[in-house]
Amino acid sequence: MSFRDVYGRTHQLDAPTVEVIAKRLEARSNSDRYMGMLHDYLGAIDLTAARDVLALGCGTGVEVRELLRQPSFSGKVTAVDISPTLIATGKCIAAQQGFADRIEWLVDDAQRLGFQDAAFDVVIAHTLISHVPDPEEVIRQAARVVRPGGRVVVFDGDYATLTFGADPDMDNKIISALIANPRVLRRLPTMFKDAHLELVDSRGWALTEIGHADFLLAGLQSFSVLLPKAGAATPEEVEAFVARQLRASEKGTFFGGYNFYVMIAQKAS
Template identity: 30%
Template sequence: MTDLYTRIRDQPRDALDTIAKSLNVRASEPAMQTICARYMAQIALPAGARVLEIGCGNGATTKLIMQHVRPAQLVGIDPSCVFIDMAGETFADEPGVSFAIGDAAATGQADAFFDLVIAHTVYSHLVDPEGALAEARRVLRPGGQLVIFDGDFATITVALFDGDPLQSAVGAVMRHMMHAPYIMRRLPALVTAAGFSVQSVEPHGYVQTTSPDFLLTLLSRGTSAAAHAGEIGQELVDGFAQEARRRVANGTFYGAILFLSLAARKDGR
C-alpha cells in the first residue's frame, strides 16, 4: 500500500502543504470548475438541507460545494487535523460551515442526520469503500442523496505516441497517489449492494494542453514519491519535470483523465 493519502495522518507538514497547494490549483482551474459546476448543479436539496463532505481536505472543494449546491449547513470531515485547521481558517466567517476530524468509514456524525453526503476525489484513495458506503447510508436520512465524484484514474495519459517515456511518470502517480484507480468502474455495483438506488453515472472529460498546472503537480508528486521510495533517482525526477515543461513551452503537452460522477439515493428506512 503506497498511496500517501491512506496515510495522510502521518504525513509531514511540508507534504501536506504541497498537497494543499495542489488541491487549490485543481479547484481553481477553469476546466475543473466547469466540471464541478456541471455535476453539482444537478444536486437538488430541500430547504434547510444538511450536507456532509467526506475528505474535505483544506476546503478547496468546499468552496465549490457552497457555491453550486448552497446547503444551509455543511460539515466537512478529514483525517488530517492540519487540513481541518486550514479549512476552518478559510471558512471562519461562515457559521453554517464547520469541520471535524473523521474519515469515510467512521465520520463521527449522527444517524440519519444529513440530506446529502458528497465525496469529491476521495474513493480512489479508500482502503475500505464498502465501509465508507455503509457509513454514508447510516448518516443519511431516508431518501437522502449520495454523490461521489472521482477519476477513472486508469485512463490518465500524457502520452503523445506509443512508448512515450513521459507516460512512465503516470505509472509513478498510479503507484503512489491512487490506492484504487479502477474504483469508479466498480462503484455502481458497490453502491447498489450497500442499499442505494443509483440515479445516474455521468462522464466528465478532463483535458489540459496549454495550462496543465494540476497535472504538472500530480506528475511531480508521483515521481518524487517514487524517488523517495527508492524506485528511481532524482535525476530522472528532474528529467520528467523538464520534459513536461518543455512540452508546455512548445505547445505539445497533452494530458487527459476521465472523471465520473455518481448520484444515488438511500433506500428504505
C-alpha cells in the same frame, strides 16, 4: 505490500509534504475545466431542501466552499478529513472567505464515521474513494449516515486512464504513488447496490490537455515531493520527467489527462 498512496495517509505524513498536498488541492480551484465539472454535478443535486450536508475527505475545502456559494443551498456542511493539518488549513481559508459559521470541521475517518444513523440529507465524497484502503466501507458508512430519501454523491477520477505523453512506465509510477484504487469507479454501481442505494444519475468528463498544460501543471509541480515520498521513483528520475513535461508544455507538444465521473445514488424513503 504497504499502503503507498500519499493522499490516503495525509495524517501520517510530515508537515512539508502535507503542505505540498494542500497547495495541490487548492490549485484545483484555479482550473475552469475542473470547477466546471464541480458546478455541473452540484447542479444535478437538489439542494433546496438540504439542511445538513456531509463532505467526506474534504481536504482544504475547495468543494465545500463552492457548495456554500450555490444559491439554492442555505444549509450547513460538516466537513470531515483524516488529516488534522488539512482540516486546520481548510478552516482557516473558509474563515477568510466568510464561511466560518456554515461549516463544522472534524477530524474523522470516512471508513469509521462517528455520526449517528440518518444524520445528513446529502453525503458527498469528492476525490476520496480512489485514495482509501477500503472504499466499500466508505460507501457503506455514507449509506448509513444519509437520511431516507437522501443522496450519496461520489466524484472521482478514473485514474487507470491517467497519462502523461508516451511514458507508460512513469504513468504507472504516478498511479502507484498517488492512487490506491485507480479503477474503483468502475465498481461503484455495484458498491451502491450492495449498500442498498439506487443509482439515479451519472456524468463523465475527459479532462485532457493537448499542446499546453493547465490543470495538470500543479500536479506535475507536486510530483518532485510526492513520488519520492511514496518510494515510487527517485528524486532525479522525477526531476527529469517533470522537466520534460514542462518543456513540452512550453513548446506546445504536451499531452496528458484522465477521465472523471460523478455518480449520484439515493437511499430509499
